[in-house]
Amino acid sequence: MGELVERLFRVRERGSSVRREIIAGLTTFMTMAYILFVNPAILSGAGMPADGVVAATALSAAIATIMMGLYANVPFALAPGMGLNAYFAFTVVPFISAVLAAKGLGGVEAWRVALGAVFIEGVIFIVLSLVRVREAVANAIPANLKYSIAAGIGLFLTLIGFAKAGLVEPGGLAVQFNVEAFTKPGPIIALTFTLVAGALMAKRVPGALLISIILAMITGWLAGVAEPPESVVSTPSFSAALKLDISHLVDVGVWAAVAIVFTFFMVDFFDTLGTVTGLSAMAGLMDERGRIPGLGRMLLTDAVGTTVGAVFGTSTVTTYIESAAGVEEGGRTGLTAVVVGLLFLLGLFFTPILTATPGIATAPALIIVGLLMARAISRIDLSDPTEALPAFFTIAGIPFTFSIADGMALGFISYVVLKAATGKWRDLNPVLVIIAIIFLAYFLSVPRIHASVLAG
Numbered sequence: 001m002g003e004l005v006e007r008l009f010r011v012r013e014r015g016s017s018v019r020r021e022i023i024a025g026l027t028t029f030m031t032m033a034y035i036l037f038v039n040p041a042i043l044s045g046a047g048m049p050a051d052g053v054v055a056a057t058a059l060s061a062a063i064a065t066i067m068m069g070l071y072a073n074v075p076f077a078l079a080p081g082m083g084l085n086a087y088f089a090f091t092v093v094p095f096i097s098a099v100l101a102a103k104g105l106g107g108v109e110a111w112r113v114a115l116g117a118v119f120i121e122g123v124i125f126i127v128l129s130l131v132r133v134r135e136a137v138a139n140a141i142p143a144n145l146k147y148s149i150a151a152g153i154g155l156f157l158t159l160i161g162f163a164k165a166g167l168v169e170p171g172g173l174a175v176q177f178n179v180e181a182f183t184k185p186g187p188i189i190a191l192t193f194t195l196v197a198g199a200l201m202a203k204r205v206p207g208a209l210l211i212s213i214i215l216a217m218i219t220g221w222l223a224g225v226a227e228p229p230e231s232v233v234s235t236p237s238f239s240a241a242l243k244l245d246i247s248h249l250v251d252v253g254v255w256a257a258v259a260i261v262f263t264f265f266m267v268d269f270f271d272t273l274g275t276v277t278g279l280s281a282m283a284g285l286m287d288e289r290g291r292i293p294g295l296g297r298m299l300l301t302d303a304v305g306t307t308v309g310a311v312f313g314t315s316t317v318t319t320y321i322e323s324a325a326g327v328e329e330g331g332r333t334g335l336t337a338v339v340v341g342l343l344f345l346l347g348l349f350f351t352p353i354l355t356a357t358p359g360i361a362t363a364p365a366l367i368i369v370g371l372l373m374a375r376a377i378s379r380i381d382l383s384d385p386t387e388a389l390p391a392f393f394t395i396a397g398i399p400f401t402f403s404i405a406d407g408m409a410l411g412f413i414s415y416v417v418l419k420a421a422t423g424k425w426r427d428l429n430p431v432l433v434i435i436a437i438i439f440l441a442y443f444l445s446v447p448r449i450h451a452s453v454l455a456g
Helices: 002-009 018-032 035-046 050-072 084-102 110-131 134-140 143-165 185-202 208-222 254-283 295-312 323-328 334-349 351-355 359-379 385-401 404-421 430-455
Strands: 078-080 168-171 174-177 317-319
Touching (some): 002 334, 018 334, 035 110, 035 359, 050 078, 050 334, 084 254, 110 254, 110 295, 143 185, 143 404, 185 208, 185 359, 254 295, 334 351, 404 430
Antiparallel strands (some): 078 317, 168 174
Protein backbone atom coordinates (compact mmCIF):
# COMPACT_ATOMS: atom_id res chain seq x y z
CA MET A 1 0.00 0.00 0.00
CA GLY A 2 2.81 2.36 0.92
CA GLU A 3 4.60 1.74 -2.38
CA LEU A 4 1.38 2.38 -4.33
CA VAL A 5 0.91 5.71 -2.58
CA GLU A 6 4.53 6.60 -3.31
CA ARG A 7 4.17 5.74 -7.01
CA LEU A 8 0.96 7.76 -7.32
CA PHE A 9 2.00 10.86 -5.38
CA ARG A 10 5.81 10.77 -4.96
CA VAL A 11 5.38 11.76 -1.31
CA ARG A 12 8.96 11.12 -0.18
CA GLU A 13 10.38 12.68 -3.33
CA ARG A 14 8.70 15.96 -2.43
CA GLY A 15 9.95 15.84 1.14
CA SER A 16 6.63 15.00 2.76
CA SER A 17 5.01 12.04 4.52
CA VAL A 18 1.63 10.32 4.41
CA ARG A 19 0.80 11.58 7.90
CA ARG A 20 1.68 15.15 6.96
CA GLU A 21 -0.38 14.94 3.77
CA ILE A 22 -3.44 13.67 5.69
CA ILE A 23 -3.13 16.46 8.26
CA ALA A 24 -2.76 19.00 5.45
CA GLY A 25 -5.91 17.62 3.80
CA LEU A 26 -7.89 17.91 7.03
CA THR A 27 -6.65 21.49 7.48
CA THR A 28 -7.59 22.54 3.95
CA PHE A 29 -11.04 20.99 4.29
CA MET A 30 -11.64 22.82 7.57
CA THR A 31 -10.79 26.18 5.97
CA MET A 32 -13.08 25.76 2.97
CA ALA A 33 -15.92 23.54 4.25
CA TYR A 34 -17.95 26.72 4.73
CA ILE A 35 -18.86 26.46 1.05
CA LEU A 36 -21.14 23.52 1.94
CA PHE A 37 -23.19 26.00 3.99
CA VAL A 38 -22.81 29.15 1.90
CA ASN A 39 -23.32 27.87 -1.65
CA PRO A 40 -26.78 26.35 -1.01
CA ALA A 41 -27.78 29.50 0.87
CA ILE A 42 -26.85 31.68 -2.12
CA LEU A 43 -28.10 29.51 -4.99
CA SER A 44 -31.39 28.63 -3.29
CA GLY A 45 -32.11 32.37 -3.45
CA ALA A 46 -32.21 31.96 -7.23
CA GLY A 47 -34.97 29.35 -6.97
CA MET A 48 -32.74 26.28 -6.96
CA PRO A 49 -33.59 23.39 -4.61
CA ALA A 50 -31.35 23.78 -1.57
CA ASP A 51 -31.01 20.04 -0.96
CA GLY A 52 -29.99 19.50 -4.57
CA VAL A 53 -27.39 22.29 -4.35
CA VAL A 54 -25.90 20.68 -1.24
CA ALA A 55 -25.37 17.43 -3.16
CA ALA A 56 -24.06 19.28 -6.21
CA THR A 57 -21.64 21.32 -4.10
CA ALA A 58 -20.26 18.33 -2.24
CA LEU A 59 -20.06 16.04 -5.26
CA SER A 60 -18.54 18.55 -7.69
CA ALA A 61 -15.96 19.60 -5.09
CA ALA A 62 -15.12 15.96 -4.35
CA ILE A 63 -14.74 14.91 -7.99
CA ALA A 64 -12.72 17.97 -9.05
CA THR A 65 -10.45 17.88 -6.00
CA ILE A 66 -9.76 14.14 -6.26
CA MET A 67 -9.02 14.62 -9.97
CA MET A 68 -6.61 17.43 -9.07
CA GLY A 69 -4.85 15.08 -6.68
CA LEU A 70 -4.66 12.04 -8.95
CA TYR A 71 -4.18 13.75 -12.33
CA ALA A 72 -2.13 16.86 -11.46
CA ASN A 73 -0.61 15.57 -8.19
CA VAL A 74 -0.81 18.91 -6.39
CA PRO A 75 -2.32 19.70 -2.95
CA PHE A 76 -4.98 22.06 -4.30
CA ALA A 77 -8.70 21.77 -3.62
CA LEU A 78 -11.65 22.95 -5.71
CA ALA A 79 -15.29 23.85 -5.05
CA PRO A 80 -17.99 26.19 -6.40
CA GLY A 81 -16.41 29.64 -6.42
CA MET A 82 -17.45 32.50 -4.19
CA GLY A 83 -18.36 35.57 -6.21
CA LEU A 84 -19.31 33.50 -9.22
CA ASN A 85 -22.16 31.91 -7.26
CA ALA A 86 -23.35 35.40 -6.31
CA TYR A 87 -23.13 36.54 -9.94
CA PHE A 88 -25.10 33.44 -10.92
CA ALA A 89 -27.85 33.97 -8.32
CA PHE A 90 -28.20 37.75 -8.11
CA THR A 91 -27.37 38.90 -11.65
CA VAL A 92 -27.68 36.16 -14.26
CA VAL A 93 -30.79 34.33 -13.03
CA PRO A 94 -32.95 37.47 -12.46
CA PHE A 95 -31.86 38.87 -15.83
CA ILE A 96 -32.64 35.66 -17.69
CA SER A 97 -35.95 35.33 -15.84
CA ALA A 98 -37.04 38.83 -16.84
CA VAL A 99 -36.11 38.36 -20.50
CA LEU A 100 -37.81 34.97 -20.78
CA ALA A 101 -40.96 36.31 -19.11
CA ALA A 102 -41.08 39.20 -21.60
CA LYS A 103 -40.88 36.72 -24.46
CA GLY A 104 -43.71 34.60 -23.15
CA LEU A 105 -41.39 31.92 -21.80
CA GLY A 106 -42.14 32.46 -18.13
CA GLY A 107 -42.53 28.72 -17.63
CA VAL A 108 -38.84 28.16 -18.31
CA GLU A 109 -36.79 28.03 -15.10
CA ALA A 110 -34.10 30.68 -15.39
CA TRP A 111 -31.63 28.90 -13.11
CA ARG A 112 -31.58 25.94 -15.49
CA VAL A 113 -30.65 28.26 -18.37
CA ALA A 114 -27.94 29.83 -16.20
CA LEU A 115 -26.53 26.34 -15.54
CA GLY A 116 -26.42 25.91 -19.32
CA ALA A 117 -24.24 29.02 -19.53
CA VAL A 118 -21.92 27.63 -16.85
CA PHE A 119 -21.66 24.35 -18.76
CA ILE A 120 -20.72 26.15 -21.99
CA GLU A 121 -18.12 28.21 -20.10
CA GLY A 122 -16.61 25.00 -18.77
CA VAL A 123 -16.45 23.46 -22.23
CA ILE A 124 -14.73 26.59 -23.60
CA PHE A 125 -12.24 26.43 -20.73
CA ILE A 126 -11.56 22.76 -21.53
CA VAL A 127 -10.95 23.53 -25.21
CA LEU A 128 -8.61 26.42 -24.41
CA SER A 129 -6.72 24.22 -21.96
CA LEU A 130 -6.29 21.52 -24.60
CA VAL A 131 -5.19 23.79 -27.46
CA ARG A 132 -2.81 25.78 -25.22
CA VAL A 133 -4.02 29.32 -25.99
CA ARG A 134 -4.88 30.16 -22.38
CA GLU A 135 -1.50 31.84 -21.80
CA ALA A 136 -2.13 34.27 -24.67
CA VAL A 137 -5.48 35.26 -23.19
CA ALA A 138 -4.01 35.54 -19.69
CA ASN A 139 -1.16 37.77 -20.86
CA ALA A 140 -3.59 40.06 -22.69
CA ILE A 141 -5.28 41.28 -19.52
CA PRO A 142 -3.42 44.00 -17.57
CA ALA A 143 -2.49 43.06 -14.03
CA ASN A 144 -4.32 46.06 -12.58
CA LEU A 145 -7.60 44.93 -14.11
CA LYS A 146 -7.09 41.40 -12.76
CA TYR A 147 -6.53 42.74 -9.25
CA SER A 148 -9.46 45.15 -9.51
CA ILE A 149 -11.84 42.34 -10.53
CA ALA A 150 -10.85 40.37 -7.43
CA ALA A 151 -11.25 43.41 -5.20
CA GLY A 152 -14.60 44.35 -6.72
CA ILE A 153 -15.97 40.85 -6.21
CA GLY A 154 -14.76 41.04 -2.61
CA LEU A 155 -16.83 44.18 -2.01
CA PHE A 156 -19.76 42.53 -3.79
CA LEU A 157 -19.61 39.55 -1.41
CA THR A 158 -19.36 41.89 1.56
CA LEU A 159 -22.49 43.71 0.44
CA ILE A 160 -24.34 40.40 0.14
CA GLY A 161 -23.05 39.39 3.57
CA PHE A 162 -24.28 42.66 5.08
CA ALA A 163 -27.71 42.07 3.53
CA LYS A 164 -27.89 38.49 4.83
CA ALA A 165 -26.87 39.76 8.26
CA GLY A 166 -29.67 42.32 8.21
CA LEU A 167 -27.25 45.22 8.56
CA VAL A 168 -28.34 46.86 5.31
CA GLU A 169 -31.48 46.68 3.22
CA PRO A 170 -32.60 47.87 -0.24
CA GLY A 171 -33.83 51.43 -0.28
CA GLY A 172 -33.53 54.63 -2.29
CA LEU A 173 -30.94 54.57 -5.03
CA ALA A 174 -28.84 51.77 -3.58
CA VAL A 175 -28.78 50.39 -0.04
CA GLN A 176 -29.33 51.95 3.34
CA PHE A 177 -28.39 51.06 6.88
CA ASN A 178 -31.00 49.11 8.79
CA VAL A 179 -31.63 51.40 11.76
CA GLU A 180 -33.20 48.51 13.70
CA ALA A 181 -30.20 46.22 13.16
CA PHE A 182 -28.91 46.47 16.71
CA THR A 183 -32.30 45.87 18.29
CA LYS A 184 -32.81 42.48 16.67
CA PRO A 185 -31.01 39.21 17.51
CA GLY A 186 -30.23 38.25 13.88
CA PRO A 187 -27.93 41.15 12.95
CA ILE A 188 -26.31 41.10 16.39
CA ILE A 189 -25.50 37.39 16.04
CA ALA A 190 -24.12 37.89 12.52
CA LEU A 191 -21.90 40.80 13.51
CA THR A 192 -20.71 39.08 16.69
CA PHE A 193 -19.56 35.96 14.89
CA THR A 194 -17.96 37.97 12.10
CA LEU A 195 -15.72 39.42 14.81
CA VAL A 196 -15.26 35.93 16.27
CA ALA A 197 -14.11 34.69 12.84
CA GLY A 198 -11.68 37.59 12.58
CA ALA A 199 -10.25 36.86 16.01
CA LEU A 200 -9.85 33.15 15.22
CA MET A 201 -8.09 33.99 11.96
CA ALA A 202 -5.77 36.35 13.81
CA LYS A 203 -4.93 33.45 16.11
CA ARG A 204 -4.36 31.23 13.05
CA VAL A 205 -7.03 28.75 14.13
CA PRO A 206 -7.71 26.25 11.29
CA GLY A 207 -11.31 26.34 10.10
CA ALA A 208 -12.05 29.79 11.52
CA LEU A 209 -14.85 30.46 9.03
CA LEU A 210 -16.40 27.03 9.53
CA ILE A 211 -16.29 27.43 13.31
CA SER A 212 -17.97 30.85 13.11
CA ILE A 213 -20.72 29.47 10.86
CA ILE A 214 -21.47 26.56 13.18
CA LEU A 215 -21.49 28.75 16.31
CA ALA A 216 -23.69 31.41 14.65
CA MET A 217 -26.02 28.68 13.35
CA ILE A 218 -26.48 27.11 16.79
CA THR A 219 -26.91 30.54 18.41
CA GLY A 220 -29.51 31.45 15.79
CA TRP A 221 -31.46 28.28 16.53
CA LEU A 222 -31.34 28.91 20.29
CA ALA A 223 -32.42 32.54 19.79
CA GLY A 224 -35.37 31.48 17.67
CA VAL A 225 -34.09 33.26 14.55
CA ALA A 226 -34.30 30.02 12.56
CA GLU A 227 -35.71 26.54 13.03
CA PRO A 228 -33.23 23.72 13.71
CA PRO A 229 -33.33 20.66 11.44
CA GLU A 230 -35.42 17.65 12.40
CA SER A 231 -32.53 15.28 11.64
CA VAL A 232 -28.76 15.40 11.20
CA VAL A 233 -28.13 13.05 8.27
CA SER A 234 -30.19 12.01 5.28
CA THR A 235 -29.95 10.40 1.86
CA PRO A 236 -28.46 12.82 -0.71
CA SER A 237 -30.91 14.59 -3.00
CA PHE A 238 -29.94 15.11 -6.63
CA SER A 239 -32.90 17.35 -7.45
CA ALA A 240 -30.65 19.88 -9.22
CA ALA A 241 -28.73 17.34 -11.29
CA LEU A 242 -29.12 17.07 -15.07
CA LYS A 243 -31.33 20.18 -15.11
CA LEU A 244 -29.15 22.49 -17.21
CA ASP A 245 -30.94 24.08 -20.17
CA ILE A 246 -28.84 25.20 -23.13
CA SER A 247 -31.67 25.38 -25.66
CA HIS A 248 -33.21 28.56 -24.18
CA LEU A 249 -29.93 30.42 -23.71
CA VAL A 250 -30.22 32.07 -27.13
CA ASP A 251 -33.61 33.47 -26.12
CA VAL A 252 -31.93 36.01 -23.83
CA GLY A 253 -30.27 37.64 -26.86
CA VAL A 254 -27.01 36.84 -28.60
CA TRP A 255 -24.86 39.56 -27.05
CA ALA A 256 -26.35 39.10 -23.60
CA ALA A 257 -25.73 35.34 -23.78
CA VAL A 258 -22.16 35.92 -24.97
CA ALA A 259 -21.54 38.41 -22.16
CA ILE A 260 -22.92 36.03 -19.52
CA VAL A 261 -20.76 33.12 -20.69
CA PHE A 262 -17.79 35.41 -21.22
CA THR A 263 -17.99 36.83 -17.70
CA PHE A 264 -18.22 33.37 -16.17
CA PHE A 265 -15.17 32.38 -18.19
CA MET A 266 -13.10 35.49 -17.48
CA VAL A 267 -13.56 35.43 -13.72
CA ASP A 268 -13.06 31.66 -13.51
CA PHE A 269 -10.03 31.69 -15.80
CA PHE A 270 -8.07 34.46 -14.08
CA ASP A 271 -9.10 33.49 -10.58
CA THR A 272 -7.82 29.97 -11.27
CA LEU A 273 -4.62 31.15 -12.93
CA GLY A 274 -3.80 33.53 -10.11
CA THR A 275 -4.66 31.02 -7.40
CA VAL A 276 -2.67 28.19 -8.98
CA THR A 277 0.34 30.46 -9.52
CA GLY A 278 0.35 31.69 -5.94
CA LEU A 279 -0.16 28.24 -4.43
CA SER A 280 2.53 26.68 -6.62
CA ALA A 281 5.04 29.30 -5.52
CA MET A 282 4.09 28.71 -1.88
CA ALA A 283 4.42 24.92 -2.22
CA GLY A 284 7.77 25.15 -4.01
CA LEU A 285 6.36 23.61 -7.18
CA MET A 286 7.79 26.21 -9.57
CA ASP A 287 11.00 25.50 -11.47
CA GLU A 288 14.05 27.77 -11.58
CA ARG A 289 12.57 29.75 -14.49
CA GLY A 290 9.36 30.49 -12.65
CA ARG A 291 7.35 28.01 -14.70
CA ILE A 292 4.80 25.65 -13.15
CA PRO A 293 5.24 22.02 -14.24
CA GLY A 294 1.84 20.47 -14.86
CA LEU A 295 0.03 23.82 -15.14
CA GLY A 296 -1.97 22.50 -18.07
CA ARG A 297 -3.27 19.60 -15.98
CA MET A 298 -4.28 21.94 -13.17
CA LEU A 299 -6.22 24.26 -15.48
CA LEU A 300 -7.82 21.35 -17.31
CA THR A 301 -8.95 19.87 -13.98
CA ASP A 302 -10.49 23.20 -13.04
CA ALA A 303 -12.34 23.33 -16.36
CA VAL A 304 -13.62 19.77 -16.00
CA GLY A 305 -14.79 20.63 -12.48
CA THR A 306 -16.89 23.51 -13.80
CA THR A 307 -18.48 21.32 -16.48
CA VAL A 308 -19.22 18.52 -14.01
CA GLY A 309 -20.58 21.03 -11.50
CA ALA A 310 -23.07 22.40 -14.04
CA VAL A 311 -24.27 18.87 -14.77
CA PHE A 312 -24.83 18.16 -11.07
CA GLY A 313 -26.44 21.56 -10.47
CA THR A 314 -24.06 24.25 -9.18
CA SER A 315 -22.31 27.37 -10.39
CA THR A 316 -18.70 27.56 -11.55
CA VAL A 317 -16.15 25.34 -9.77
CA THR A 318 -12.72 26.85 -9.22
CA THR A 319 -9.46 26.28 -7.34
CA TYR A 320 -9.56 27.60 -3.77
CA ILE A 321 -6.94 29.88 -2.29
CA GLU A 322 -7.82 28.26 1.07
CA SER A 323 -5.64 25.38 -0.14
CA ALA A 324 -2.79 27.53 1.20
CA ALA A 325 -3.74 26.37 4.70
CA GLY A 326 -2.91 22.78 3.79
CA VAL A 327 0.27 23.81 1.98
CA GLU A 328 1.32 25.69 5.12
CA GLU A 329 0.79 22.47 7.09
CA GLY A 330 3.23 20.71 4.77
CA GLY A 331 0.99 19.34 2.02
CA ARG A 332 3.04 18.93 -1.14
CA THR A 333 1.33 16.23 -3.19
CA GLY A 334 -2.01 15.19 -4.58
CA LEU A 335 -2.63 12.99 -1.55
CA THR A 336 -3.63 16.14 0.32
CA ALA A 337 -6.23 16.90 -2.36
CA VAL A 338 -7.58 13.33 -2.32
CA VAL A 339 -8.13 13.59 1.45
CA VAL A 340 -10.04 16.85 0.95
CA GLY A 341 -12.15 15.29 -1.81
CA LEU A 342 -13.09 12.30 0.35
CA LEU A 343 -14.13 14.62 3.18
CA PHE A 344 -16.36 16.57 0.76
CA LEU A 345 -18.09 13.30 -0.10
CA LEU A 346 -19.19 13.04 3.54
CA GLY A 347 -21.01 16.35 3.09
CA LEU A 348 -23.49 14.57 0.83
CA PHE A 349 -25.12 13.03 3.89
CA PHE A 350 -25.57 16.15 6.05
CA THR A 351 -28.19 17.92 3.93
CA PRO A 352 -30.64 18.64 6.82
CA ILE A 353 -28.07 20.69 8.74
CA LEU A 354 -26.70 22.44 5.67
CA THR A 355 -30.13 23.51 4.39
CA ALA A 356 -31.28 24.67 7.84
CA THR A 357 -28.41 27.15 8.13
CA PRO A 358 -29.83 30.71 8.39
CA GLY A 359 -28.42 33.65 6.45
CA ILE A 360 -27.06 35.25 9.60
CA ALA A 361 -24.77 32.22 10.01
CA THR A 362 -23.30 32.39 6.50
CA ALA A 363 -23.00 36.20 6.55
CA PRO A 364 -19.72 36.20 8.54
CA ALA A 365 -18.06 33.94 5.94
CA LEU A 366 -19.22 36.18 3.10
CA ILE A 367 -17.89 39.29 4.82
CA ILE A 368 -14.53 37.72 5.71
CA VAL A 369 -14.03 36.22 2.22
CA GLY A 370 -14.90 39.67 0.86
CA LEU A 371 -12.11 41.12 2.97
CA LEU A 372 -9.61 38.53 1.76
CA MET A 373 -10.46 39.24 -1.88
CA ALA A 374 -10.46 43.02 -1.42
CA ARG A 375 -6.82 42.88 -0.29
CA ALA A 376 -5.94 42.79 -4.00
CA ILE A 377 -6.42 46.58 -3.98
CA SER A 378 -2.97 46.92 -2.41
CA ARG A 379 -1.40 45.46 -5.57
CA ILE A 380 -2.96 47.99 -7.96
CA ASP A 381 -0.78 50.76 -9.41
CA LEU A 382 -2.65 54.00 -8.68
CA SER A 383 0.05 56.37 -9.93
CA ASP A 384 -1.08 56.28 -13.59
CA PRO A 385 -4.65 57.60 -14.17
CA THR A 386 -5.03 55.42 -17.28
CA GLU A 387 -4.48 52.40 -15.01
CA ALA A 388 -6.08 53.66 -11.82
CA LEU A 389 -9.40 54.93 -13.20
CA PRO A 390 -10.37 51.71 -15.05
CA ALA A 391 -9.40 49.74 -11.93
CA PHE A 392 -11.54 52.05 -9.79
CA PHE A 393 -14.46 51.74 -12.23
CA THR A 394 -14.23 47.97 -11.88
CA ILE A 395 -13.92 47.95 -8.09
CA ALA A 396 -16.79 50.39 -7.56
CA GLY A 397 -18.87 49.18 -10.48
CA ILE A 398 -19.23 45.57 -9.36
CA PRO A 399 -20.88 46.23 -5.97
CA PHE A 400 -22.65 49.47 -6.96
CA THR A 401 -24.32 47.94 -10.02
CA PHE A 402 -24.75 44.63 -8.16
CA SER A 403 -23.26 42.96 -11.23
CA ILE A 404 -19.82 41.48 -11.83
CA ALA A 405 -20.38 41.69 -15.59
CA ASP A 406 -21.27 45.39 -15.53
CA GLY A 407 -18.33 46.27 -13.31
CA MET A 408 -15.90 44.35 -15.53
CA ALA A 409 -17.37 45.98 -18.61
CA LEU A 410 -16.84 49.47 -17.19
CA GLY A 411 -13.23 48.61 -16.42
CA PHE A 412 -12.31 47.06 -19.76
CA ILE A 413 -14.04 49.69 -21.90
CA SER A 414 -12.57 52.62 -19.96
CA TYR A 415 -9.10 51.04 -20.07
CA VAL A 416 -9.10 50.78 -23.87
CA VAL A 417 -10.59 54.27 -24.33
CA LEU A 418 -8.12 55.96 -21.96
CA LYS A 419 -5.09 54.21 -23.43
CA ALA A 420 -6.18 55.11 -26.97
CA ALA A 421 -6.99 58.71 -26.04
CA THR A 422 -3.58 59.24 -24.44
CA GLY A 423 -1.65 57.54 -27.24
CA LYS A 424 -0.47 54.62 -25.11
CA TRP A 425 -1.03 52.08 -27.86
CA ARG A 426 1.70 49.78 -26.59
CA ASP A 427 -0.47 48.99 -23.57
CA LEU A 428 -3.20 47.63 -25.82
CA ASN A 429 -3.41 44.37 -27.72
CA PRO A 430 -5.99 42.85 -30.09
CA VAL A 431 -7.39 40.44 -27.47
CA LEU A 432 -7.99 43.26 -24.99
CA VAL A 433 -9.69 45.42 -27.64
CA ILE A 434 -11.94 42.52 -28.67
CA ILE A 435 -12.95 41.98 -25.03
CA ALA A 436 -13.86 45.67 -24.71
CA ILE A 437 -15.92 45.51 -27.92
CA ILE A 438 -17.83 42.46 -26.65
CA PHE A 439 -18.67 44.28 -23.43
CA LEU A 440 -19.66 47.44 -25.32
CA ALA A 441 -21.97 45.41 -27.55
CA TYR A 442 -23.44 43.88 -24.39
CA PHE A 443 -24.11 47.35 -22.95
CA LEU A 444 -25.77 48.45 -26.19
CA SER A 445 -27.98 45.38 -26.28
CA VAL A 446 -29.14 45.61 -22.66
CA PRO A 447 -31.39 48.72 -23.12
CA ARG A 448 -33.25 46.97 -25.95
CA ILE A 449 -33.67 43.85 -23.85
CA HIS A 450 -34.89 45.88 -20.86
CA ALA A 451 -37.27 47.83 -23.10
CA SER A 452 -38.81 44.59 -24.32
CA VAL A 453 -39.12 43.44 -20.69
CA LEU A 454 -40.96 46.63 -19.73
CA ALA A 455 -43.16 46.42 -22.81
CA GLY A 456 -44.02 42.83 -21.91
